Amino acid sequence: MKQDEMILKAAKEIAVKFIEVGTINPSTFNSHFRNIYTTVEKAVRENARQQESGEKQG
Numbered sequence: 406m407k408q409d410e411m412i413l414k415a416a417k418e419i420a421v422k423f424i425e426v427g428t429i430n431p432s433t434f435n436s437h438f439r440n441i442y443t444t445v446e447k448a449v450r451e452n453a454r455q456q457e458s459g460e461k462q463g
């Protein structure tokens with residue numbers, strides 16, 4: 406659960422930065438946020454798997 410909250414927070418912060426620089430506007434927010442969230446989630450989950458397999462080996 407904590408990991409999901411961290412993913413959401415990171416995705417929100419990234420989306421806000423994109424809004425600030427004008428890359429995202431209200432009409433494209435939904436698709437952009439979904440892509441940002443998915444990308445952050447994938448990166449976090451892959452990192453967690455790599456750390457788990459590293460701990461098992463070491």
